[in-house]
Amino acid sequence: MAHGEHLHPATVAVTFGRPPRVQGGPVNPPLVLSSTYVSQGVPGPELLYTRSGTETWAPFEEALGRLEGAVHPAVVFGSGMAAVAAALSLVPDGGVLVVPRHAYQVSLGYADDLAKKHGVEVRRVDIADTDQVVAALEPAGSSRRPAAKRGDSWGEGGADVALLESPTNPMLEVADLPALLAAARERGVRTVVDNTFATPLGQNPLALGADVVLHSVTKYLAGHSDVVLGACVTNDPSLDAELRAYRTLHGSIAGPFEVWLALRGLRTLHLRVERAQANAAVLATRLAEHPAVAEVRHPSLPSDPGHARAARQMRGFGAIIGMRPVGGTAAADAVVAALRLWVPATSLGGVESSLERRRRFTTESPTVPEDLLRMSVGVEDVEDLWADLDQALRSVR
Structure with a gap:
């Protein structure tokens, strides 16, 4: 696509890594599950063995490279x-x-x-x-x-x-x-x-x-x-x-199957990130005013140390919030236990909202506060997310 470099990121995420447009051809790249490819004579640039490359990697690699503006x-x-x-x-x-x-x-x-x-x-x-x-x-x-x-x-x-x-x-x-x-x-x-x-x-x-x-x-x-x-x-x-x-x-x-799934997920990246970031900004503002919260970190907050820098060099403030409840480590653990909609989990970036107390891992940096909750905001309705957070915070005061 000659005009690809002029497309917005949302369009790139949806458009790149597609098969050629041919009559009767698939819109999506097919999943190929093969460890070995037919090869005769001296190995050349063609596919040979999946450890070296597979056609199922290529669409995802193309789309992500374009999203990062790479050559x-x-x-x-x-x-x-x-x-x-x-x-x-x-x-x-x-x-x-x-x-x-x-x-x-x-x-x-x-x-x-x-x-x-x-x-x-x-x-x-x-x-x-x-x-x-x-x-x-x-x-x-x-x-x-x-x-x-x-x-x-x-x-x-x-x-x-x-x-x-x-x-x-x-x-x-x-x-x-x-x-x-x-x-x-x-x-x-x-x-x-x-x-x-x-x-x-x-x-x-x-x-x-x-x-x-x-x-x-x-x-x-x-x-x-x-x-x-x-x-x-x-x-x-x-x-x-x-x-x-x-x-x-x-x-x-x-x-190959995992990469095929990742490309499928990439198609909605812009929708998910836009919604999650918007949710996070709302929640961060409300948490900063909550009587049961001692500290909130999110670059969207004007009071956040990274706000000015993030506003200058980023397009959006992300969907991760750092929060420390009043009451220290015991209160942090109690908040996690009291939540019903938020998922207690160690990963992040999924469609579901999740959180965890990071210092429960002994390998976490010792300068991370013991009571820090890392919150990954998802794409649910923000009012439902807030209601769950609010009741959990109030239950441990």
């Missing part, structure tokens, strides 16, 4: 963590990796594993503190890395890769992505941006200079809590080849 199709993986592992394989042994102090806990665990097994130095930073992040990119002795920025706890070298997450999971801090990506590029630091929370509808980090964008497709992209997948997207042809080779060599492949 290459996305690279789909068997899980979000497989995508994280592929992206962080760009860190050399003994290299330096900069990560947010608050991010998806398993991503941070993987960074620690790289430190243990491959001698990688992991520098944790407050992603909302631009000066601190830039300082972490610098080698020792640089005038831009003063000791006051905790330089004494970092090694001598400059960073090799920076993993950025914005908004962060679960604290909802908003990074100044344009400034951080420009600073990293100036210093020759490769950047990986986890765009799971914002989705391609909320921001496109490749356009801001990111080297790789990754997604947990499990969440908003698939959107129905029925598949586990991940994906990476890049504009760099050498990185694209490297990520595809990693997938094949490490066997980090996705099942």
Whole structure:
């Protein structure tokens, strides 16, 4: 489609990854369940074995690549963590990796594993503190890395890769992505941006200079809590080849049926995200005024520390809310137990509204408050969602 680059994201999500228009042909790409393809002679670019590629991946990869504004199709993986592992394989042994102090806990665990097994130095930073992040990119002795920025706890070298997450999971801090990506590029630091929370509808980090964008497709992209997948997207042809080779060599492949389902979910991404974001903004405003709530985090709130930055660089504020009830950890657990419509669950981004107390996981960052409830707002009627929240909060006062 020659005019595809001029289409709005909602149209891209519906349009791309379709079969050719031929009389009597299907509107949707077919699901092909085959591990092996007919091949004679020397293997060429054609399909050979599903670990290397399948026609069922291609439509989803095309559509997601277009949504992120990439020149290459996305690279789909068997899980979000497989995508994280592929992206962080760009860190050399003994290299330096900069990560947010608050991010998806398993991503941070993987960074620690790289430190243990491959001698990688992991520098944790407050992603909302631009000066601190830039300082972490610098080698020792640089005038831009003063000791006051905790330089004494970092090694001598400059960073090799920076993993950025914005908004962060679960604290909802908003990074100044344009400034951080420009600073990293100036210093020759490769950047990986986890765009799971914002989705391609909320921001496109490749356009801001990111080297790789990754997604947990499990969440908003698939959107129905029925598949586990991940994906990476890049504009760099050498990185694209490297990520595809990693997938094949490490066997980090996705099942065709799961990818077919994810493409089906992607078709309604814009509808789901628009509704969920609108619901979240209403709920965040009401929660901020509720007598049983001690703190609310959502970038839509003018009082939120990330509001101005999110309003400047994002298209929408997302559908994740952080909430701390009055009464601490016991009250947080009691609220979860008292809810009837909201689903107590650890994932997010589905059509259903869910929540959990994040520090029930011992691997969660120790600076995440014990009583923080991470709320994933779904597409139900907002008044029903509010009625359930209100009764649960009032029941534990």
